[in-house]
Amino acid sequence: MNSSVGIVKTEYAQFDVELQLESGRVLGPLTLAYETYGHLNSARSNAILVTHAWTGDAHAAGRHAESDRRPGWWDDMIGPGKVLDTNRYFVICSNVLGSCNGSTGPASINPRTGTPYNLSFPVLMVRDMVRAQALLIDQLGIDQLLTVIGGSMGAMQALEWGVHFPDRVRSIIPIAGCGRTSPMAIALNALARTAVYNDPLYKKGNYRPEHPPADGFALARAIGHISFLSDESMHMKFGRRFSARDGLFDFFGQFEVERYLEYNGRNFVDRFDTNSFLYLAKALDLYDVSWNFDSAEEALTHLNCPSLWFAFTSDWLYPPSQTEEVVDILRQLGKPVEYHLIDSAYGHDSFLVEPEKFTPKVSTFLDRLAS
Amino acid sequence: MNSSVGIVKTEYAQFDVELQLESGRVLGPLTLAYETYGHLNSARSNAILVTHAWTGDAHAAGRHAESDRRPGWWDDMIGPGKVLDTNRYFVICSNVLGSCNGSTGPASINPRTGTPYNLSFPVLMVRDMVRAQALLIDQLGIDQLLTVIGGSMGAMQALEWGVHFPDRVRSIIPIAGCGRTSPMAIALNALARTAVYNDPLYKKGNYRPEHPPADGFALARAIGHISFLSDESMHMKFGRRFSARDGLFDFFGQFEVERYLEYNGRNFVDRFDTNSFLYLAKALDLYDVSWNFDSAEEALTHLNCPSLWFAFTSDWLYPPSQTEEVVDILRQLGKPVEYHLIDSAYGHDSFLVEPEKFTPKVSTFLDRLAS
Numbered sequence: 001m002n003s004s005v006g007i008v009k010t011e012y013a014q015f016d017v018e019l020q021l022e023s024g025r026v027l028g029p030l031t032l033a034y035e036t037y038g039h040l041n042s043a044r045s046n047a048i049l050v051t052h053a054w055t056g057d058a059h060a061a062g063r064h065a066e067s068d069r070r071p072g073w074w075d076d077m078i079g080p081g082k083v084l085d086t087n088r089y090f091v092i093c094s095n096v097l098g099s100c101n102g103s104t105g106p107a108s109i110n111p112r113t114g115t116p117y118n119l120s121f122p123v124l125m126v127r128d129m130v131r132a133q134a135l136l137i138d139q140l141g142i143d144q145l146l147t148v149i150g151g152s153m154g155a156m157q158a159l160e161w162g163v164h165f166p167d168r169v170r171s172i173i174p175i176a177g178c179g180r181t182s183p184m185a186i187a188l189n190a191l192a193r194t195a196v197y198n199d200p201l202y203k204k205g206n207y208r209p210e211h212p213p214a215d216g217f218a219l220a221r222a223i224g225h226i227s228f229l230s231d232e233s234m235h236m237k238f239g240r241r242f243s244a245r246d247g248l249f250d251f252f253g254q255f256e257v258e259r260y261l262e263y264n265g266r267n268f269v270d271r272f273d274t275n276s277f278l279y280l281a282k283a284l285d286l287y288d289v290s291w292n293f294d295s296a297e298e299a300l301t302h303l304n305c306p307s308l309w310f311a312f313t314s315d316w317l318y319p320p321s322q323t324e325e326v327v328d329i330l331r332q333l334g335k336p337v338e339y340h341l342i343d344s345a346y347g348h349d350s351f352l353v354e355p356e357k358f359t360p361k362v363s364t365f366l367d368r369l370a371s
Numbered sequence: 372m373n374s375s376v377g378i379v380k381t382e383y384a385q386f387d388v389e390l391q392l393e394s395g396r397v398l399g400p401l402t403l404a405y406e407t408y409g410h411l412n413s414a415r416s417n418a419i420l421v422t423h424a425w426t427g428d429a430h431a432a433g434r435h436a437e438s439d440r441r442p443g444w445w446d447d448m449i450g451p452g453k454v455l456d457t458n459r460y461f462v463i464c465s466n467v468l469g470s471c472n473g474s475t476g477p478a479s480i481n482p483r484t485g486t487p488y489n490l491s492f493p494v495l496m497v498r499d500m501v502r503a504q505a506l507l508i509d510q511l512g513i514d515q516l517l518t519v520i521g522g523s524m525g526a527m528q529a530l531e532w533g534v535h536f537p538d539r540v541r542s543i544i545p546i547a548g549c550g551r552t553s554p555m556a557i558a559l560n561a562l563a564r565t566a567v568y569n570d571p572l573y574k575k576g577n578y579r580p581e582h583p584p585a586d587g588f589a590l591a592r593a594i595g596h597i598s599f600l601s602d603e604s605m606h607m608k609f610g611r612r613f614s615a616r617d618g619l620f621d622f623f624g625q626f627e628v629e630r631y632l633e634y635n636g637r638n639f640v641d642r643f644d645t646n647s648f649l650y651l652a653k654a655l656d657l658y659d660v661s662w663n664f665d666s667a668e669e670a671l672t673h674l675n676c677p678s679l680w681f682a683f684t685s686d687w688l689y690p691p692s693q694t695e696e697v698v699d700i701l702r703q704l705g706k707p708v709e710y711h712l713i714d715s716a717y718g719h720d721s722f723l724v725e726p727e728k729f730t731p732k733v734s735t736f737l738d739r740l741a742s
Contacts (some may be wrong), residue, residue: 006435023620123620143547183605183628187597191590192628199587205622215569221564223594231690232552240659249394249494251576251649255656257554258561278622285626286619288611316687320604361633 003079004071004087005037008062008101015083015135017351019097022291025122029111033058037078038086040142046370047142048084048287050074050093051150051157054224054280055272057101060093061086074144088370089146091113096157097132098124098280100273108274118275119205124283125291126153130160133205134168138170146369149173149362151351153280156287162303163289164295169367172303173362179296179321179329180288186211187226189281192220196274209274217274218265225261230314230347258290266358289326300329306336308365310358312350313343330359338365374450375442376408376457379433381473386506390468393662396493396716400482404429405465406471409457409514414713417741418513419455420504421445422463422521422528423735425595425651428472431464432457447726451593454730458568459741460517461492466504467528469495469651470646473664478580478644489646495654496662497524508539517740520544520733523689527658533674534660542740543674544733546681546722548669549693550700550716551659553727556688559598559624560652563591567645576646589636590644595652596632601685601718660697678706679736681729684714709736 010033018028036057040047050060052073061078074093077085082317084091095103102174108122109370113120137145148158148169150269151270155177162172199216208211238257247253254262293299309327311320318342342349350357381404389399393541404428421431423444432449434442445464449455457599463726466474469492484491518527519540526548533543578584591654591742609628618624624631664670680698682691691712701708713728715721721728722730 004578025620119622123622156623182602183609184597184600184602185610186611186626187605187628187632190626190632191562191594191597194590194593194633195569195630198566198569198590202570219565219569223562226555226562229555230555231555231687234558237615238554240551240554240557248623249396249493251490251653255557255561257558258564261558261561262565282622316602 003078004075004082005062005079007066007073008035008037008059008064008353010035010058010064012102013136014141014306015139017135019089019128020131021084021122021128022125023123027122030097030104030132031102031108032094034092034133034136035059035061035072037061037091038089040090040140044142045144045146046088047090047092047140047145047176048090049137049145049148049161050078050084051148051154051191052093052096053154054284055152055268055277056154057099058093071191073352074355078357083355083362084149090311092136092140094133094136096129098129098283100276104274106205106272106279113344121275121279123286124279126156126283127160127164127289127291128159130164133157134165137168143168144170147173147366150177152173152177152348153284159289159303162305162307163299164302166302166304169305171306171308171365172273173308173365175358176312176315176318176348177309178318179326180290181284182322185227186222186285188317189285192223192276192281193278195219196278202274207274212268212269212274217269217277218262220277221268222261222265225264227317228347228349229344230316232314232345236345248269277297296326297329297333300326300335302335303330303335305353305363306338306369308362309337310351311338311341312347313341314345315348315350317348374452375446376433376450378434378437378461379406379408379430379443381406381429383473384507384510386510388506390499390503392493392499393496394494398475398493401468401506402473402479402568402667403465403468403475403477403503404461405423405507406430406432406443408432408462409460409513410578411461416515417459417515418463418511418516418517420508420519420532421449421455421462422519422525423464423467424521424523424525425655426639426648427600428470429466432462438739440554444723445726448730454733455520460552463507463511465504467500467651468653469647471490471502471647476622476644477576477646477650477715487742492646492650494657495650497654497658498531498535498662499529500654501528501535504528505536505539512694514539516540518542518544522546522582523548523719524655530660531583533676533678534670534674538674540676540705542677542679542736544679544736545629545718546729547683547686547689548680551661552655553693556598557656559594560656563594563652564649566590566594567611567649573645578645583640583645585637588640591648592639593632593636596635598688599718599720601687601716603685603716604718607716620631624700634730667697668700669705670698671704671706674701674706677709677740680708680710681722683718684712685716686721688719
């Protein structure tokens, strides 16, 4: 059974605007990279926006070429007959503002100077990313999204859509999310920042793309990486195995888990821009649904659509208690809310690793909306 | 009520030995820094060994001078009328082998070369530290310790005492410990190592003491530091407060939690040797009570004395499940074992922050032994 969307292509939407940011600064013109799967129906009522996490991109499903080793990042979820069924739904995924995978970000050329923004790029909030996505949804001629679904930073975007564009979403599905990042999450990002700043090649953000601060950036990624895993998933994957090449009593000897973190960190350097990583980390840190409201309660009164929430038992980056904090407020406010705590050993990454544990509930939820 | 042990002095014991290490290498002559509080009774039966954590030292109680701002690291526990009552017990605390606070470690001068060992120092296991402590206990003329008590790496030492010197301990009290470090704990140490290795001043361990790899080492400490805290304790202490000096939308602006981590990391550089930190991290990583046995079960059959264990609900570095792994085996083996899960929000550091939550149980346990 081939349930792939097949060969897909990233599109680039241009917006000749000056987007007003939460910081008070403006940013424009803008480019947003995006992909779509399936077809918009004549009523324009079957569009689903998929929102990605920190280092994700617009390529959520299918392959760019037959030879691609791996499909898009949520290919398990999107395709004919899958939970986000492209025979029924028109699925859109766009790379967030501030990223480096085709959308305007710190590595983009500032048209006013002809040079990359680097650290002259404005600090963004998740709310700004969502405002930029709304421009894309406008351009695609869609008044109302059937749902916005995403994990981690994608969950934050889904919630912001619900709160700030209540007329434009029929539902939201935040997965492994929160109403505000915790001091622990901020602390982990702070360590990643310091790892980059410590690298002499960082040059206060003015490194050349071909000479990124690779040592510091790989370490920054590894710091993030452990927060996506869980003690249990590490036990399953590595245990206490020592790397065969190295002696147990060699000072520089490595356990398997540390070789893996190093390897992944190094790989990441080649596929992501350091400044983008830091700007998105900052957006995560600043994330608070109550920003510019008096309270989270006041913010959440604006969410009128049904919301479906998932949290994972082994997630220690955005632990279930943080999702429950939001869900509890929504219940107190009498909002239509459904919440499931999913038993999974894969930590924060569970939303990518074990989608089958929550997709049946997503299907039921979407069927009910569409009926 | 003055319940301090008062002014104390660190002593230095010299051992003209060649200690056979688990790695197969030998190390000697050795120096161990230690302090004692209270008096050894005529039966020599009231000695308690306090074992310290990763970056601890021999100075567990009292002050070195009236002007000292802070007393020893477990002053809440040790003194007249306290749980380790110096009117009743003779309390010994020694700096572990491999550390930099007076005991032989990588920063010590290798008598064969006249220069610091640096990375020619042998990789140690916790078992080696305990063998060195046994030399000190010999020298103090003590055949049998009433108990060995310590948290974190101190708990590992207590367990190793029980397993390898069953005739020399009447009990052990491991707090916030484990039978083997988890891949998560190893991964965190791996990040800390990389932070140091990335610093050009590290020079493969041959930095000059007056020019340590301060940036990398401060980050390494900060990585360790977050693992000692908990999400909840960070909420209580910092919340999401932004550092007043910095603007929220300043790229280099800091949350309180990150300023705290940076400040503490920087302070730490002045009081600890980088190589010692890494050697002790390695000893933590290698820690496994089953080392050189067929299994943890076989190792634990050697533990004959009563053991009293504490774990803390919010400890995610050595979570309760890891203590329970050992306790369960001991119960299956029919060993006299007492275990308490302590509800505390202070993470791994709870054993230092909230001793009052477990000290009553320690008192009862010691009274029963002494009676």
